[in-house]
Amino acid sequence: MTIGIVGSGRMGQDLFYSFMEYDCQVILVSRNPEQIEKITKKTRKILKRDPGLMGKETPIITDKLADLAGCDVIIETVIEDLAVKQDIFQSLEGIAKNTCIFATNSSSLDVTDVFYGVKEKERCLGLHYFYPLKLISTAEVNAGPDTSEDTVTEMVKFLLVTGRKPLVLRGENRLVLSKLLISLAAYAYKLSLDGELSLNELDQITKQVLLFGIFEMVDSTGFPVISQCLTNLPDKLHSTLYKPLLLEISDLMKQGKEGRRGEGLLSLEDSRKRDPAFTGSREECYEKYGIRFLAFLLNEIARYMEDPLLDNKQVQESVEEVLGLSASLKALYKELKEEKLLETLNAEYKKSLDPLFLPADLKVYGEH
Structure with a gap:
């Protein structure tokens, strides 16, 4: 060959x-x-x-x-x-x-x-x-x-x-893993806009589930590629989610920043954050954001697995490897529990009225 x-x-x-x-x-x-x-x-x-x-x-x-x-x-x-x-x-x-x-x-x-x-x-x-x-x-x-x-x-x-x-x-769900990675980055950035946690703190939270920090991934990939993904990958459901991170990266690129080499989101982050709005302990804050990130992750994957053109077993195995998950998707689902997952997603939807947070068919995690 x-x-x-x-x-x-x-x-x-x-x-x-x-x-x-x-x-x-x-x-x-x-x-x-x-x-x-x-x-x-x-x-x-x-x-x-x-x-x-x-x-x-x-x-x-x-x-x-x-x-x-x-x-x-x-x-x-x-x-x-x-x-x-x-x-x-x-x-x-x-x-x-x-x-x-x-x-x-x-x-x-x-x-x-x-x-x-x-x-x-x-x-x-x-x-x-x-x-x-x-x-x-x-x-x-x-x-x-x-x-x-x-x-x-x-x-x-x-x-x-x-x-x-x-x-x-096949079909509409091509480049699924790229879409998932960029959606996780866009959602984590959305969480940072709440003002309670810095990007570096959110990276530490994502590392509890993934092999890497999600903003670490953004910075190591480089802004030009991430910008292309944020521009080319969003469908109607994700377009609103992608905009804040795209605006931030576009602004940094105008300043001549390309990510990597000490000029990524993490290294450029302004350490002078405003006072947090969360009134509980730091541990409670981390747990709250960790649950929200995991709920979003599981819901995104479940939505892809509803597609009859995709092999669910292949999708799950590929996601687990590419994201370097700390446990299998089914184990993470059982750990969070469906009741907590639905409660978290419904709270996000009630606050934003964004259909992105409507629960997918979570039965896919209970199969076999």
Whole structure:
């Protein structure tokens, strides 16, 4: 098998090095001469350090799309710019063999838009990997309306052969895990607007449920990508929720901030918070916000699992891995208890009249 990767950013490089571990030819295309030199040097070191890789096809690093002509799968990992992605795939259609599968690793753009100008849409789909690649084996297979079942089947096989767990997504609920992550960040930011807890304190609360702080995730991903997600992912139900965080990040980007490197939400947070409105103890405050965050999380996931096109078992396993949950979803549901969950959601709805907080069908957590 020959795998092509377009783009030499963090994900493109990580995929390139991970595919080197398997019995395949891997080709990386980059427009950046410095990146090509850097990756070439690192690849030589890896091959020298691990003689076991020498028997396989030598990896290729190039600046020419034409070198991908013999690929069986081509994965695009460039910036979240729709026009750039569309141009790449329209160029590839005149280069790649007609049996080659085209995949975009986009975290926020719909496959229908990315492959709009491609004639053979049946071979196109989304293939979304997650960081850190070495720890998270889940990859979303986002099938478009024209993606053939043969293409989906071949992509599932490809993922299994390269050590990944596929989550197949169809219809309206594509990019489910991206939507869930960005919704959790937007909701946690909404909680911060109550003025009772800082972003850093809320991060500590989210770490009681997730493997990471939710704002840690925002900062490490970087504002440009988060901004694209907040702009491209919201449906009618989530558009109001996303706006405050989008406005905050947009404002910081206008100031030249991009997240990471000490200029993220956590490091830039104003420590001079107003006096808290909560009259109970700090422990009670933390418990209150922790319950609200967990109730929102469980309700969001339950809403996705109502979709008959999705495999509930796959969704639950993927969510648990990508979020690094402290316990299984069913265990968290039992711990919180349905009565408390409904009470919390109904209180949120009564206060906001936002249908986002209307309880979903929570029976999904009691099945099997």
